[in-house]
Amino acid sequence: AQSVTQLGSHVSVSEGALVLLRCNYSSSVPPYLFWYVQYPNQGLQLLLKYTSAATLVKGINGFEAEFKKSETSFHLTKPSAHMSDAAEYFCAVSDVVAGGTSYGKLTFGQGTILTVHP
Amino acid sequence: ETGVTQTPRHLVMGMTNKKSLKCEQHLGHNAMYWYKQSAKKPLELMFVYSLEERVENNSVPSRFSPECPNSSHLFLHLHTLQPEDSALYLCASSRDRSSYNEQFFGPGTRLTVL
Numbered sequence: 266a267q268s269v270t271q272l273g274s275h276v277s278v279s280e281g282a283l284v285l286l287r288c289n290y291s292s293s294v295p296p297y298l299f300w301y302v303q304y305p306n307q308g309l310q311l312l313l314k315y316t317s318a319a320t321l322v323k324g325i326n327g328f329e330a331e332f333k334k335s336e337t338s339f340h341l342t343k344p345s346a347h348m349s350d351a352a353e354y355f356c357a358v359s360d361v362v363a364g365g366t367s368y369g370k371l372t373f374g375q376g377t378i379l380t381v382h383p
Numbered sequence: 384e385t386g387v388t389q390t391p392r393h394l395v396m397g398m399t400n401k402k403s404l405k406c407e408q409h410l411g412h413n414a415m416y417w418y419k420q421s422a423k424k425p426l427e428l429m430f431v432y433s434l435e436e437r438v439e440n441n442s443v444p445s446r447f448s449p450e451c452p453n454s455s456h457l458f459l460h461l462h463t464l465q466p467e468d469s470a471l472y473l474c475a476s477s478r479d480r481s482s483y484n485e486q487f488f489g490p491g492t493r494l495t496v497l
Contacts, residue, residue: 269425297482308387308473308488309426316483355426359482370439371486373426 267292267358271374279382284328284343286377288356291337297359298339299371300330304352312354315339326350351381385409387489389474395495396464404459404492406474412487414480415457417449420471420491432457433480464496 272287290296297316301309313324320332326349330341339356356374387408396402408415417429431439432451446468448460457474471493475486 299485301488306490308389308475308490309486310488311485314483314485370428370431370482371426375423375425 267296267360267372269356269358269372269374271354271356271377273377274375275378275380277380277382278346280348281345284341284346284350284379286341286354286356286379288330288339288341288374289337290339290356290358292358298330298332299357299359300324300328300339300341301355301357301373302352303355303376309355312341346379346381348381348383351379353378387474387476387487389472389489389492391492392490393493393495395497396461397497398464398466400464401460401462403461404472404474404494406457406459406489408455408457408474408476408487408489410476410478410487412476412478413454414477414484415451415454416475416477416486417457417459418473418475418488420473422470426473429459431480438480461494464494466496469494469496 268291270289299314300312302312303309312328313322315322315332323329328343353376355376357371360370390405415432419427429443430449435451446463450458471491473491474489477484477486
């Protein structure tokens with residue numbers, strides 16, 4: 266079974282500061298990993314995804330994430346926070362059964378609420 | 384309309400009511416999903432449909448009944464719900480069920496059960 270742990274349910278940064286949202290995963294096979302963002306009263310929007318190509322993945326809105334197999338991590342970063350980045354962020358891992366069968370089932374972390382102060 | 388739409392956006396119902404949630408995707412996708420998002424809990428996958436066939440039911444109580452009449456529409460029929468069923472219900476779609484495909488989410492229906 267796969268799982269995702271997001272360290273820190275709330276992260277607060279100042280505008281212009283580095284954003285770091287932590288995600289660790291557990292998977293018995295090489296995973297596919299995703300970061301989604303949810304703004305208030307909206308659904309989830311994909312920020313970026315890792316699908317076994319480059320380990321450093323660039324996404325929308327200046328976000329990027331690095332896949333580190335040795336640390337089973339996929340942390341999300343942005344060099345300079347903007348007020349519009351305030352939202353809830355979800356890390357997710359997809360199930361790929363050994364042998365390559367895929368089911369498209371995403372397992373989500375608990376989410377991290379990002380607050381950006383002026 | 385583009386993307387994934389859901390109606391209604393808000394719903395308040397009593398425990399004896401019957402209501403339905405509707406989801407429509409305008410992306411030409413073949414897989415559709417229902418998720419439940421409750422406060423302080425991770426998103427829970429409820430149902431998966433692929434090419435209009437239900438392929439996964441994650442031990443969801445029978446008071447939730449999904450229907451997928453075609454690849455563009457997905458319904459969630461609700462009856463005799465409990466207050467603990469109050470949550471945000473999200474619909475999503477993807478090109479197919481492959482794990483590397485992005486899932487596109489609708490805005491959700493905020494359900495309150497009295």
